[in-house]
Structure formats: C-alpha cells, structure tokens
Amino acid sequence: MGSGPAAGPRRASTRSVTLRDVAARAGVSSQTVSRVLRIPEEVAPHTRERVEAAIRESGYVPNLAARNLASNRSKIVATVIPALGSELFSETLTGLSAVLSPEGYQLLLGYTDYDDEREEDLIRSLLGRRPDGICLTGTVHRESTVAMLRTAGVPVVETWDWTDSPVDTLVGFSNERAMYAMVSFLHESGYREPCFVGSLLAGDHRSLRRLAGFRRAVNAFRPGREPRVVDASEYPLTLESGALLLDTARRAQPEADVLVFSTDVLACGALLAAGSTGVRVPGDIALTGFGDFELSRMVRPGLTTVSLPNARIGREAAALLLRRMRGGSSAASALDLGFEIRPREST
C-alpha cells in the first residue's frame, strides 16, 4: 500500500469505458480494438469476434473528440442558417442530414438571426471543432469571415443564392433573377403597378437580392418609374406581419395593383387577412409570394409564387461537401438549381 511520494494518477480520468478497457477484456492490444472499429476486414475473424463481444459487454462508446484529435478528421459538418423556424431552411437541413448522416457525419448547427456579426462569431466558434465541412446560407459575408474560412482551409458550400465569386463551392439559384422573372410574369399578365413588400434589413441578403431583381425589372418594363417599395424590416417574419402589411401597403401605395412580397410567409398572412376583412384577391389587389410554402397552394385563392429547390439544395450541398471532404476535385464547382414561377389564383 505505501506507494511512492508521487503516487496516484495526476488527473482523474473520464470514468467512462475506453479502448484500453475493451482491449484488456478481450485480451488484445488497444490498437487491435481500434482496428476492429475502423477496418474490421484487416483483423482475423476469430480475434474480431472476441473484440466485438468485449465491446458489446462493456457498452463501449468511442470518444470522438479523441478520435478527432488523433486522426485530424472530425466527422462534423457545421451548418449556418439565418433562423431555425423557417419552413424552407428546415427542408434544406433535412436534405443535408439525409445525405450526411449515413456517411457518419453529424450536424453542428447555429443560426445568425440575419446578422452578419453573429454569423462571424458563430463561424469562429464552429471552426473550433475543426469541422470537415461547412454549409452556409447565402453568398454575402463579411470580408473577415471569408478570410477566416479561407485560412481554415475547410471545404465550404454556400447555398440559397448566387454569386460569381463563391468562397469555395456553391449550390443555389439567383434570387435576383427569380424576382425579375416574377415581375416579368406579372407584367405579361397585365399588372403595371407592382409594389415590393419585404425586409430591407442589412443582414437579410436574400431579401435584398430580390429587391434588386424587382428594381431591375421595373426599370426594364416601366422605364423612368420609381419602383414602389414598402419596407417590412420592422416586422418579424410571421403571418401576422403579413396581415398588418396588407393594410400598411395598401395605404402607402394605393395605386399599386399587385403586392410583390419577398416571402410566402408575409404573402400568406396578407392573403388570409384579405379573406377575413373582405378585401378581394385578385379583384381589389393581387398578391404574390416567394418560396412556395405548402400553405401557399392550400389556401384560397392559391398564392402565385416562386417555387424554390429547398430540399434539393440540401441534398446537392451535402453531395458536393462529401466529394470535397473525400479530397475530390479541388476545382471549385457551382450548381444553379433554378426556380419556377407558379401562377395561381392570387393574380
């Protein structure tokens, strides 16, 4: 018992089962246990069975932090979205996860609340886990954020928008062109006084790109006209806000013949409010959305909107990351998944 002066371990251990414990139980070296876990075909069947039994009996769960440190691969994909609640982003997330989970990757998630500074802090903190890949929403980021990502040298995929100079890879569509197409469609349908209703928040880059498309279209089809715009920055992205905005916009822009919302959430809210307050759509005013939520096609009148490849963005982004993480083509790739105008009864 009388052990030496510096007896006892210097540090308390995890108290959880380790490779070494399993190895002792199976009567092999810890290296062999590690091999059973990672490359079972290189272990003799007889040994493998003994080790697998020991793993089962002891309830061993590998410590991925240790594995990460030793192997320099984390099996983590960090994912940044603007907000958790959105129907569209959650479908993208589902697509991402559906492709990455089977490959053993885990999603480390964070949201920015449409704030570029929060995005940078978030990415910095996520980089601490040394993710094998990063999936971002949007193509506009602070310069310092991009520098950080470049320094980290991690595969990145940007989504949900378009740019000619992606950080690394890109899967999305052009919000600007989509909105242009919508206004173009409205013009063809005879609408002459469209009014954009959406957030002009500095951090909501997708909405701003849509506004840019709107402006370009108005300049093209109604040269010389000042584009009508109602700023919805003060309103959260809820149906309720859409209801309020219907009223606000009709008062602010009484001559508008169609309200072009930057997102289906607001448009649906307006549509529902119109139904309950007796405003006829499209008789008194036409409405359009952006995103093609399920609600938009269930509500009466159906909402004219832009359908986006939300789930596909997730799957393709995951596929691209996978290729990249496996050390595939170092050439940057960009994938434009396009969009589709969905005419319904609201116009």
Add this chain to the structure above:
Amino acid sequence: MGSGPAAGPRRASTRSVTLRDVAARAGVSSQTVSRVLRIPEEVAPHTRERVEAAIRESGYVPNLAARNLASNRSKIVATVIPALGSELFSETLTGLSAVLSPEGYQLLLGYTDYDDEREEDLIRSLLGRRPDGICLTGTVHRESTVAMLRTAGVPVVETWDWTDSPVDTLVGFSNERAMYAMVSFLHESGYREPCFVGSLLAGDHRSLRRLAGFRRAVNAFRPGREPRVVDASEYPLTLESGALLLDTARRAQPEADVLVFSTDVLACGALLAAGSTGVRVPGDIALTGFGDFELSRMVRPGLTTVSLPNARIGREAAALLLRRMRGGSSAASALDLGFEIRPREST
C-alpha cells in the same frame, strides 16, 4: 538533405495555428496562452496584452476537440427531435439555443423521424462526442436507450411530455391530460360524438398519449361508447394530409360531430380544405387541433386548439441543463408547464 534515419515528424500536424505557435510569437509558455483564454484575470495585464495581440495576429482558433479531451468537458449539448420541419420543435430549439449559446454551448442536432431505433442509434452516435448535456423529445424510449444514457452519466432533460419516472430531469406537460381537457371542453360545448384523427405510429409517442387522453375522456363522458378513431399513420404530417383526412374521416365516421385532430397541421389542412370544398365549419362538422400554430389563429374560422408552451420548454430545459452541468442539485427535477385550451370559431 541527408537527415538521420528516423528524421521528420512521425505524423503530419494539423497545419493550423496552435497554442504553441501563439506562445512562441508572444514569448511565453503555452500554458500562459491557455490561461489568457480561460482565466484572463489570473494573467498580468502586460503579459495578457502581448498574448492577445499574438492571438489576433495569428488568427488562432482554439481546437475544441483537444480542449474537450484535456478538460473532459465538451461544451456540447446534444439535441434529439423527431423532425426538423415542425414549427413547434423549432421554437423549442430556438429557446434552447437562445439560453445555451451565450454560455458557450453548441447544439449538436439529430432527428429520429419518429423511430425508436433511429433514436437509439442517434443517441449512441451523439454520446461519442461526450456532450455535457442531452435534450430529448418525449419521455418514452427503449430500455436499452435509457440504460445507455444512465451509463454515460450525462445530464439529460426530457421534454414535450410527462412521466413519473424521468431518466433525469423533465420539462413538459401532459399530452394525455391536455387531450382529456379538450374533449371535456367539447363535451361542455355540447359535442357528443367526437372522433380522434391522428397518427397511431408506434414511434409517435406524443400522438399516442393524446389518443389515450381521448379514450379516457370518452369513457368518462360517454360511458360504454367505443371511442371513434381514424388512423392517420399512413399520411405524412402535412396540410395536404389534413385535407385528405377531412374527407376520409367524414366518410368513415359520418355520425361524428367534431373531428379532434392530434395536431394543428392536420387540423389546419382540413380547415382549409373545408373552406374550398364548401364544407361548413362548424356547421357541418366541427374541428379541433393541438399545438396552436400561428396559422391556426389566422385562418377563418379560427381553429379551436390547445396552446402549448413550445418556446418556454426550450428555455426552461436549457436552464435546467445549465444548472445540472454546473454540478448543481443532483436531485431530479421535473417542471410541468401546463397547456391552455384556446376556443375559437371552428367549434
């Protein structure tokens, strides 16, 4: 240049900036850099400034996997939800994140798709990161899952339901009592032939608890009657399914006077479909939901439903985990946040 036989490092390093690099640049030991990061007040101001400058200049980002391994704390909270898309769970997630992020915790997310086996696999894989805490949805899990969690010895909080024997801590409400209260309310309102419409999937435990509450209520208020039930297991949780189920249920249970949906998604879908097909609500048939989505109060007629503390569940669960992770009270705690019946025009 002819170096020795065992020349060169045995292993390639991360290639990223390490503590040691920063220490060399600042002319201190790596331990001092570590201290600046974790307990800056114990470092002399003069030294601290030099180190902070070195950190900034080198763009150092701490490797959290290494920190995790050395300190035996991961600053990760693993979160398990049934599905990503649901409005309610995402509000809970937002609440969780809002409380945990400022404390430096990151969310590791996974979803089960309402499958207990997937839940177990998911939790096993999440445990590999040695999370400091785990947040689960629901109170029903496989025995082996519970055993695994107990062995891991990690703080756990279960949410969104109620049980007398939680794994560890609990934040939720009783789905069973909530549905009982709903049927009780309907009975008082004069409805005598309620019909439950919802998923009976083995993995959707919340829905099953609601069904149990429904059955108990029918037995209490209409003794001897066989409770009317329409199984929606075949349908995904979408508005579209609700629309189809309105038709199915009215055909299968023509004498029902109120359709009691297990969730607002389906109820809203039915309500919208009723509007477009000329079925009068509540004239021809009354409808109720469960969850109080935003849509439920915006649609006409408004949907009678049960309001749940979705965001609060997240915040309280986070608070409980925080206390637990700081080594607080080891006594198990359970928090019942209740529910509220929201009568609207659909009944």
Add this chain to the structure above:
DNA sequence: AGCGCTGCCGTTAGCGCTATCATCGCTCTC
C-alpha cells in the same frame, strides 16, 4: 531575519485515440 503568503508563470504528465512503424509467425518460391 525568517516565515508564510500571494501572484504570476513555467514544467510535467496525461486526456483517448490513431498513424506509423516494428515484429512475428507463416507460406511460398527457387
């Protein structure tokens, strides 16, 4: 003067795992 204390910083020894090499018995070949 000598003692103990405190504040600051460095040294040492791991955390649990994997990469890389070394080793050991085999079989195969000429």
Add this chain to the structure above:
DNA sequence: GAGAGCGATGATAGCGCTAACGGCAGCGCT
C-alpha cells in the same frame, strides 16, 4: 532451406490542449 513476401498484431509517439503542481519573486508580519 534460406530469404522474400505477406497477413496479423503489438509498441511507440504523438494530435493540441488543460490540470496539477513547482518555483520564484515580492510583500507584510512577528
């Protein structure tokens, strides 16, 4: 039948970080 070749396993040295302790000034106190 000796060396080459190979498959299976073990030994060793880290990955980047932190906990625990050691050491050393500078200070106040008796």
